[in-house]
Amino acid sequence: MWLIRDSIFIGLLEASPLILAAMGFTLIYYLNGFINFAYGESITFGAYFAVLFNVGLGLNFYFAILPAALLAGALSVATYLFIFKPALNRGVQPSEMIILSVGLSFMLRYGLVLFVGAENTYLAEPPVAFFNFAGMGATNLQLIALILVIIFALNLYWLIYKTGYGEVIRGLANNEELAQVSGINPHKVSVRVWFIAGVAGGLSGIFSGVFALANPQMGWNLILITIMVSIVAGVGSVRGALFASIVAGILTSFITLISKPLYAEVVLLMAFILILWRRGGRIA
Amino acid sequence: MAYLIFSLSLLLIYIGLAQMLHVQFGLLGIPNFGVVGFWGLGMYAVGIMQVQLDMSFVDAMVLNALLLAAVSYGLGHLILRLERQAILCATIAFSAIVALLAVTEKWMTMGVVGLGTIRQPFRIFGIEEILFFIFLLILIIGIQFYILKLHKSRLGRLMIATRDNEELAASLGKDTFRVKLIAFTLTSAIMGILGGLSAPLNQFLTPNMIVPSITFAVWISLVLGGKEHALGSMLGVFVTFGLFDILIETYAPVSPEFAVLVPNVKLFLYGALLVGVLVFRPSGLLDQRTPSDAVVGTLGRGVLKGAVAIHQGVTKGVATVQGKIEHRKKGGGT
Amino acid sequence: MKLHMRNLTKSYHSHPVLNVGEATLGEHGLEGLIGPNGAGKSTLMGLLTRRIAPTTGTVVLEDGEMNHALNPIRSHQVAQLGLVKTNQRIQGFPSLTIRDNLRFAATSHAQETYRGVMDDAQIDEEIEAEIDSYLETFTFAEPDGFANSGGEKKLLDILRCFIMKPRMLLMDEPTAGLPDDVTKKVMDLVKSKVKSGDMTVIIVEHDLELIWKYCSYVHFLSEGEMLFHGTPKDVKKNRVVAEKYMGV
Numbered sequence: 001m002w003l004i005r006d007s008i009f010i011g012l013l014e015a016s017p018l019i020l021a022a023m024g025f026t027l028i029y030y031l032n033g034f035i036n037f038a039y040g041e042s043i044t045f046g047a048y049f050a051v052l053f054n055v056g057l058g059l060n061f062y063f064a065i066l067p068a069a070l071l072a073g074a075l076s077v078a079t080y081l082f083i084f085k086p087a088l089n090r091g092v093q094p095s096e097m098i099i100l101s102v103g104l105s106f107m108l109r110y111g112l113v114l115f116v117g118a119e120n121t122y123l124a125e126p127p128v129a130f131f132n133f134a135g136m137g138a139t140n141l142q143l144i145a146l147i148l149v150i151i152f153a154l155n156l157y158w159l160i161y162k163t164g165y166g167e168v169i170r171g172l173a174n175n176e177e178l179a180q181v182s183g184i185n186p187h188k189v190s191v192r193v194w195f196i197a198g199v200a201g202g203l204s205g206i207f208s209g210v211f212a213l214a215n216p217q218m219g220w221n222l223i224l225i226t227i228m229v230s231i232v233a234g235v236g237s238v239r240g241a242l243f244a245s246i247v248a249g250i251l252t253s254f255i256t257l258i259s260k261p262l263y264a265e266v267v268l269l270m271a272f273i274l275i276l277w278r279r280g281g282r283i284a
Numbered sequence: 285m286a287y288l289i290f291s292l293s294l295l296l297i298y299i300g301l302a303q304m305l306h307v308q309f310g311l312l313g314i315p316n317f318g319v320v321g322f323w324g325l326g327m328y329a330v331g332i333m334q335v336q337l338d339m340s341f342v343d344a345m346v347l348n349a350l351l352l353a354a355v356s357y358g359l360g361h362l363i364l365r366l367e368r369q370a371i372l373c374a375t376i377a378f379s380a381i382v383a384l385l386a387v388t389e390k391w392m393t394m395g396v397v398g399l400g401t402i403r404q405p406f407r408i409f410g411i412e413e414i415l416f417f418i419f420l421l422i423l424i425i426g427i428q429f430y431i432l433k434l435h436k437s438r439l440g441r442l443m444i445a446t447r448d449n450e451e452l453a454a455s456l457g458k459d460t461f462r463v464k465l466i467a468f469t470l471t472s473a474i475m476g477i478l479g480g481l482s483a484p485l486n487q488f489l490t491p492n493m494i495v496p497s498i499t500f501a502v503w504i505s506l507v508l509g510g511k512e513h514a515l516g517s518m519l520g521v522f523v524t525f526g527l528f529d530i531l532i533e534t535y536a537p538v539s540p541e542f543a544v545l546v547p548n549v550k551l552f553l554y555g556a557l558l559v560g561v562l563v564f565r566p567s568g569l570l571d572q573r574t575p576s577d578a579v580v581g582t583l584g585r586g587v588l589k590g591a592v593a594i595h596q597g598v599t600k601g602v603a604t605v606q607g608k609i610e611h612r613k614k615g616g617g618t
Numbered sequence: 619m620k621l622h623m624r625n626l627t628k629s630y631h632s633h634p635v636l637n638v639g640e641a642t643l644g645e646h647g648l649e650g651l652i653g654p655n656g657a658g659k660s661t662l663m664g665l666l667t668r669r670i671a672p673t674t675g676t677v678v679l680e681d682g683e684m685n686h687a688l689n690p691i692r693s694h695q696v697a698q699l700g701l702v703k704t705n706q707r708i709q710g711f712p713s714l715t716i717r718d719n720l721r722f723a724a725t726s727h728a729q730e731t732y733r734g735v736m737d738d739a740q741i742d743e744e745i746e747a748e749i750d751s752y753l754e755t756f757t758f759a760e761p762d763g764f765a766n767s768g769g770e771k772k773l774l775d776i777l778r779c780f781i782m783k784p785r786m787l788l789m790d791e792p793t794a795g796l797p798d799d800v801t802k803k804v805m806d807l808v809k810s811k812v813k814s815g816d817m818t819v820i821i822v823e824h825d826l827e828l829i830w831k832y833c834s835y836v837h838f839l840s841e842g843e844m845l846f847h848g849t850p851k852d853v854k855k856n857r858v859v860a861e862k863y864m865g866v
Contacts, residue, residue, distance in 0.1 A: 451709075456697055
């Protein structure tokens with residue numbers, strides 16, 4: 001019984017960066033139809049932008065969050081405008097778009113390493129306070145992350161499912177000409193989507209950064225699990241990504257509690273391959 | 285010298301991996317992003333069989349080949365019917381599993397402590413590394429010869445047709461799934477064999493050798509050289525690994541504090557190169573329609589000229605440095 | 619060769635698109651299959667070649683004394699039995715030249731082996747002669763290069779099927795996109811092959827003049843059901859066909 005309770009609690013707390021990343025990743029896939037590995041760099045750079053404002057400029061941690069997330073969004077838009085959009089316009093196939101995104105991811109990541117080094121960087125955290133929550137401990141930052149995630153997720157959910165914005169994106173993804181005729185500016189919508197996705201990635205990075213530390217490899221480590229969660233959920237549905245990432249978080253902490261964390265990853269990866277096989281091909 | 289032989293042997297291993305990826309992706313359109321998984325599994329399997337089970341190198345290699353063929357066949361069965369993006373993700377997941385198991389299964393792999401020492405297969409004192417290099421060279425030339433033939437063969441045509449339009453090929457009576465499965469099994473098993481051959485090369489195995497950047501280096505070589513061309517993989521590895529890991533690391537006068545940055549600069553440039561190639565010249569340096577004979581000629585002349593130039597440069601450099609040292613000695617003397 | 623369908627149905631998301639019941643194709647040499655758009659003609663073609671799996675029912679291929687149930691086998695095995703289909707939408711292998719396209723279709727899968735790679739003789743004289751004769755009859759802008767225009771690709775699609783020497787050929791709108799003179803050459807060749815007993819042919823077409831001219835028997839499919847079979851004469855006179863298709 002404690003096992004279930006603990007795994008749900010820990011899973012929820014630890015899943016919050018994953019939830020954000022999975023939603024952002026899904027948005028891009030939803031719109032452009034390819035797996036964007038460079039999305040991992042939105043995560044990494046989010047954390048490093050926070051380090052820049054927090055440690056470099058001495059800003060209070062809470063005030064560093066917003067500009068860092070916005071910068072991550074801007075970076076995401078830049079990758080779209082300068083790399084992915086030209087490639088899409090040239091008719092590069094989805095499987096090659098992925099390779100392109102992996103190339104971009106390496107370029108950004110090792111470009112970053114050249115500036116900041118490969119070592120861990122620490123955020124100047126505000127004083128840590130522990131809360132007692134039904135017999136379990138959680139830090140103030142974990143709770144803030146969870147609250148932010150809930151706010152962001154609800155907003156995104158509302159945007160996609162209640163304002164009709166989701167239908168616009170879907171229309172754009174399926175038929176650009178049709179969308180244009182109906183008076184939507186596809187360029188504007190695309191830029192906005194890549195921006196929102198980048199902000200989600202940046203926030204994800206900032207809060208993985210608080211839980212652990214900022215490291216140039218963190219985005220790459222998180223992107224694999226993000227992609228898997230999103231695909232298992234059926235990429236293309238923000239709702240699905242939300243639930244799948246929660247389930248993955250809880251599952252991970254459950255397996256971690258009964259064995260070692262690395263085994264949890266092995267089990268998840270194997271389950272991923274089997275799920276793909278059972279589904280018989282279609283990603284979305 | 286010993287280090288150069290080691291680097292050149294590693295270069296050959298990379299060429300082999302890129303050649304296999306060429307068959308998988310260039311000919312058949314299977315985007316295997318788990319290259320390091322097959323290579324790493326083969327390397328660890330041979331290491332474990334030699335160190336923990338005290339098997340001979342030949343026995344270990346044979347068992348390793350069978351193991352890898354079985355694993356690749358099983359994985360191929362699961363994933364080769366999927367669409368390309370799904371295959372890509374599943375193979376990445378596979379290589380991540382291999383990397384994780386190398387850490388967790390300490391009773392076999394010794395975990396992060398490392399597994400060693402793996403003996404050289406040719407036990408002739410003094411020239412064992414050179415013999416091993418020559419063995420690898422013959423192997424890679426043999427594979428390249430076969431691939432050149434494959435491009436002109438009925439089987440190669442079937443592979444290309446399967447890549448171009450699998451459903452149409454099936455409607456013309458071709459068992460495309462079987463073609464993909466057998467080719468994937470064979471080529472992935474050879475990646476594992478190349479891994480097994482890397483075990484005595486590296487001598488001491490640690491889990492952090494199984495990193496995605498190896499998969500990535502093989503991919504950039506293939507895409508840069510020309511993924512659809514029989515010689516693209518070889519040219520690509522010369523340009524990437526040959527340039528960065530051999531020429532620059534061995535000959536470039538890099539100060540020690542900058543030397544630690546070289547691998548990062550390399551991966552940064554690999555990434556930039558890959559992006560550049562895919563956006564501006566998707567077919568790579570060699571396009572499918574470049575005749576192979578012309579490439580062999582040019583490449584051979586180029587390598588020869590390059591080698592001569594490097595040799596001259598190095599002798600000149602060494603002479604200059606020696607001259608300076610002697611000059612300084614003289615200066616100090618007076 | 620004949621195709622027998624029993625209780626054959628196909629539904630997508632429990633929405634029925636095809637329900638042909640009992641029917642037989644290929645008893646009369648050269649047959650036509652007509653029907654309005656959305657009648658399910660292409661779905662039926664897909665079902666017959668196992669490109670699509672049926673929801674219920676069976677298809678049996680009758681080849682002389684032998685009967686092959688098509689349900690348990692995959693699409694490449696159907697082709698190996700001698701049942702081949704040309705495509706309505708343009709399909710091709712863009713990396714293969716026109717000659718390689720034809721060589722590929724003509725080559726038996728038993729020759730496409732790993733050991734065969736080392737053979738120096740990758741050219742089969744018999745196949746080459748056949749390809750030469752096809753390329754003499756049908757002209758391409760670059761016979762040693764690639765098929766360029768849509769019409770050339772469509773023609774190549776048909777020639778790929780011819781060179782396989784199928785026992786039964788399904789042609790899904792063969793004339794769409796072909797110039798008139800090429801259509802005539804293709805249809806004359808089909809007619810002579812049917813006459814010599816080499817193969818039976820089913821043609822799906824909107825060009826009714828072509829159907830009346832070449833086919834000896836016509837099937838009428840509407841709203842997923844086989845509503846009428848008969849000679850061109852009978853079909854032309856039939857009230858149901860007139861109402862549902864020819865807009866009378």
